[in-house]
Amino acid sequence: MIRVGIVGSTGYGGCELVRFLLTHKEVEIKWVSSRTYTDQEYSSVYASYFKLLDQKCVDENLENYLDDVDVVFFATPQGVCAKMINQNVLNKVKVIDLSADYRIKDVATYERWYGMEHASPEFIKEAVYGLCEINRNKIKQARLIANPGCYPTCSILSIYPLAKAGLIDMDTLIIDAKSGVSGAGRGAKVANLYCEVNESIKAYGVTTHRHTPEIEEQLGYASKQEVLLNFTPHLIPMNRGILVTAYAKLKEGVTKEEIEAAYQCYDDEYFVRVLDSEKIPEVRNVKASNFVDINYKIDPRTKRVVMMGAMDNLVKGAAGQAIQNMNIMFGLDEKEGLLLAPAVL
Ligand SMILES: NC(=O)C1=CN([C@@H]2O[C@H](COP(=O)(O)OP(=O)(O)OC[C@H]3O[C@@H](n4cnc5c(N)ncnc54)[C@H](OP(=O)(O)O)[C@@H]3O)[C@@H](O)[C@H]2O)C=CC1
Numbered sequence: 320m321i322r323v324g325i326v327g328s329t330g331y332g333g334c335e336l337v338r339f340l341l342t343h344k345e346v347e348i349k350w351v352s353s354r355t356y357t358d359q360e361y362s363s364v365y366a367s368y369f370k371l372l373d374q375k376c377v378d379e380n381l382e383n384y385l386d387d388v389d390v391v392f393f394a395t396p397q398g399v400c401a402k403m404i405n406q407n408v409l410n411k412v413k414v415i416d417l418s419a420d421y422r423i424k425d426v427a428t429y430e431r432w433y434g435m436e437h438a439s440p441e442f443i444k445e446a447v448y449g450l451c452e453i454n455r456n457k458i459k460q461a462r463l464i465a466n467p468g469c470y471p472t473c474s475i476l477s478i479y480p481l482a483k484a485g486l487i488d489m490d491t492l493i494i495d496a497k498s499g500v501s502g503a504g505r506g507a508k509v510a511n512l513y514c515e516v517n518e519s520i521k522a523y524g525v526t527t528h529r530h531t532p533e534i535e536e537q538l539g540y541a542s543k544q545e546v547l548l549n550f551t552p553h554l555i556p557m558n559r560g561i562l563v564t565a566y567a568k569l570k571e572g573v574t575k576e577e578i579e580a581a582y583q584c585y586d587d588e589y590f591v592r593v594l595d596s597e598k599i600p601e602v603r604n605v606k607a608s609n610f611v612d613i614n615y616k617i618d619p620r621t622k623r624v625v626m627m628g629a630m631d632n633l634v635k636g637a638a639g640q641a642i643q644n645m646n647i648m649f650g651l652d653e654k655e656g657l658l659l660a661p662a663v664l
């Protein structure tokens with residue numbers, strides 16, 4: 320059995336880790352930690368877990384609990400994992416960080432976009448960006464995983480086949496993305512109150528959202544600073560789900576067959592579902608599951624391609640992908656613990 324500990328277990332990402340890990344045949348949840356609910360039963364925080372996970376939350380003194388586990392998930396805000404890990408931690412356990420602390424290779428870029436000093440930049444180089452479908456081989460060897468952001472996961476998986484095959488002009492790429500409110504976490508914020516988000520839709524982080532450099536880095540923009548991405552997220556009144564609609568100009572002479580062939584890179588990927596021709600990705604079809612639904616449409620009038628993706632921000636966008644990473648790291652079936660079907664309602 321793989322022994323698991325979860326730091327930040329009482330947030331939405333942590334709670335989703337618990338939900339999936341409880342069904343995982345090879346995992347034992349050894350401890351869940353919390354600053355706020357130390358010594359309180361997990362099911363007193365989330366009543367849904369009554370009779371499912373009745374253990375008490377431990378405090379956040381990680382070093383006291385390292386010997387009990389093989390892997391630690393950090394479902395904590397930006398900066399926490401970077402402060403809590405050190406060489407001793409990494410020598411003892413594998414670490415999967417759901418935050419952005421190790422996603423961006425250039426520390427100055429991280430510090431600029433996140434507005435904080437990085438507490439352990441010495442580990443950035445060895446961290447593997449845990450986008451399973453693309454970095455599987457590196458993930459197998461890793462002891463520190465930077466689990467990708469929710470918008471980046473959906474955006475990159477939707478666009479990557481065409482970017483990698485060089486079929487689109489990257490300087491024309493525009494990503495329009497939408498997220499449910501759980502993307503902002505469980506912490507109380509006025510902007511996320513029911514009356515602030517219900518019956519409304521708004522863009523936010525326009526031209527400044529911190530997922531922009533992450534997507535740029537993974538889509539290969541980093542080396543050509545003159546070509547940059549426009550990424551605009553929107554907050555929409557639903558609990559969970561991400562929808563990405565991305566637009567780019569096709570390179571001269573690119574054919575429909577070349578585009579089709581590029582998306583075949585996902586043929587053997589269980590969790591990436593490239594839909595049949597006219598079907599449009601929809602968030603409810605992936606709700607609470609680890610699937611990403613993807614499709615594209617060529618506009619012969621504008622010679623642009625529209626790339627579409629739908630995903631659950633808390634699952635493939637966070638906890639599900641983190642468990643998929645764990646499965647790869649420990650040589651398990653990648654699907655283990657992740658086979659919950661989408662919730663239809
Ligand atoms: N929500 C989403 O859709 C996604 C989230 N992420 C990332 O995953 C991480 C967790 O997100 P999410 O679960 O939504 O966030 P939440 O705010 O819901 O939960 C974070 C939890 O971390 C704990 N925590 C807060 N501050 C600290 C601290 N200083 N030290 C230790 N623990 C702390 C809190 O629990 P307690 O007080 O009990 O300790 C809190 O419940 C974040 O980095 C987020 O950016 C990534 C992709 C998608």
Ligand SMILES: CC(=O)N[C@@H](CCC(=O)OP(=O)(O)O)C(=O)O
Nearest residue numbers: 418419468469470498499502503
């Ligand atoms: C709706 C909402 O607020 N979403 C969050 C994204 C959450 C997320 O993916 O967090 P990471 O930064 O760890 O990737 C946001 O825009 O900041």
